[in-house]
Amino acid sequence: MPSTGSTPICADMSSGNLCVFSLEAGAILGDAVARELGTERSAHEERDFSDGEHKLRPLEDVEGADVFVVQSLYGDNASSVDDKLIRLLFFIATLRDAGARRVTAVVPYLCYGRKDRRTKLRDPLSSRYLAGLFEAMGADAVVTLDAHNQAAFENAFRCRTLHLQAQPLFVDFAAGALQAEERPLVVASPDVGGVKRAEALRSALGERLQRPIGRAFVEKYRSGGQLSGGTLVGDVRDATVLVVDDLISGGGTIERATAAFRDGGAAQIFVAASHGQFSGGARDKLAALPLEAIAVTDSLPQPAAPGPITVLSCAPLVAEAIGRLHRGGPACELSL
Numbered sequence: 001m002p003s004t005g006s007t008p009i010c011a012d013m014s015s016g017n018l019c020v021f022s023l024e025a026g027a028i029l030g031d032a033v034a035r036e037l038g039t040e041r042s043a044h045e046e047r048d049f050s051d052g053e054h055k056l057r058p059l060e061d062v063e064g065a066d067v068f069v070v071q072s073l074y075g076d077n078a079s080s081v082d083d084k085l086i087r088l089l090f091f092i093a094t095l096r097d098a099g100a101r102r103v104t105a106v107v108p109y110l111c112y113g114r115k116d117r118r119t120k121l122r123d124p125l126s127s128r129y130l131a132g133l134f135e136a137m138g139a140d141a142v143v144t145l146d147a148h149n150q151a152a153f154e155n156a157f158r159c160r161t162l163h164l165q166a167q168p169l170f171v172d173f174a175a176g177a178l179q180a181e182e183r184p185l186v187v188a189s190p191d192v193g194g195v196k197r198a199e200a201l202r203s204a205l206g207e208r209l210q211r212p213i214g215r216a217f218v219e220k221y222r223s224g225g226q227l228s229g230g231t232l233v234g235d236v237r238d239a240t241v242l243v244v245d246d247l248i249s250g251g252g253t254i255e256r257a258t259a260a261f262r263d264g265g266a267a268q269i270f271v272a273a274s275h276g277q278f279s280g281g282a283r284d285k286l287a288a289l290p291l292e293a294i295a296v297t298d299s300l301p302q303p304a305a306p307g308p309i310t311v312l313s314c315a316p317l318v319a320e321a322i323g324r325l326h327r328g329g330p331a332c333e334l335s336l
Helices: 024-036 081-097 126-136 150-156 167-178 192-209 252-263 282-287 315-327
Strands: 017-021 044-048 054-058 066-070 102-107 141-145 160-164 185-189 214-223 226-233 240-248 268-276 293-297 309-312
Touching: 017 024, 017 315, 024 066, 024 315, 054 081, 066 081, 066 315, 081 102, 081 126, 102 315, 126 150, 141 315, 150 160, 160 315, 167 192, 167 240, 167 268, 167 293, 167 309, 185 192, 192 214, 192 240, 214 252, 226 252, 240 252, 252 268, 252 282
Parallel strands: 017 066, 066 102, 102 141, 141 160, 185 214, 185 240, 240 268, 268 293, 293 309
Antiparallel strands: 044 054, 214 226
16 A cells, blocks of 8 residues: 655665565565565555556655665466566666666576577577566666576676575585485486586585585486486485485476486485475475475475475575675675
8 A cells, every 4th residue: 555644765774775675476585685684675556457457666765776676586376477577677667767776686586597598490588588678677787596597697688697596505404404414425416407506516515514425417308398318427326315406396307316316226315406486286296206305495485385395595695695785795706
């Protein structure tokens, strides 16, 4: 509802006014980020019309302010990914029209990241088109968490980008779960494309635990939505395996990788994924697998449900990025 009386002014964090907005679909994560920053989420109005159109506007004075809009882009039962996207784009443009000094889109889960290159004749480059939309609406910077392809994300945008990594969260999770583990430890990727991500986590976890950690990956091929492959590369016999990925969607990749590691003699299997989309019957599929735990961040809403899923808060990491950007750095350190 619109406010009455004088227009509230955004919080001051020594470098000018700071505003942290989120759309209604991102309110839970937006509130958590604001709390980490020691402020409150800035107020806005979001109205839907009977014909399906909508309008959004800030209810606080943003003229001259440093504005951050926190909103992951995903589809759910309430609205499609495209609906959330157009709302976010329109809101960014509205903030610029209202005089915001800088507008940063903080999109922990960025949609259309899986289509970043052409693999078939006349394929689209959806991630590049998406970047053009953000830039056209006036976004000065875009922040995301573990893009599907970091290089493609950074190269798609001409405005500033900041690529955050969930690796510190996974190191804390794995160190707590595996500190007393006496079996050999292996950090694995469920496909060739994620080997670099797995290797970075393996190195950081080995340094934390002060012990050697092995590496492995599973060959995977995807064509026309169908998965194939499954050959294991690496030794996992009698080992505790930590599988790391950027996204769990339908669960097929983790299912195939789990089978390969079990066939290879793994004693225990843990999974860590930055984004838990869990589309279709993924939760039931994963619950039936011999997994000790599945850790995901709250970049996407995670309903409370029985099962092996552990939710790690990304709000402190996102808040740290916002604080550094607002104060003038150093923020790029968070992307390494």
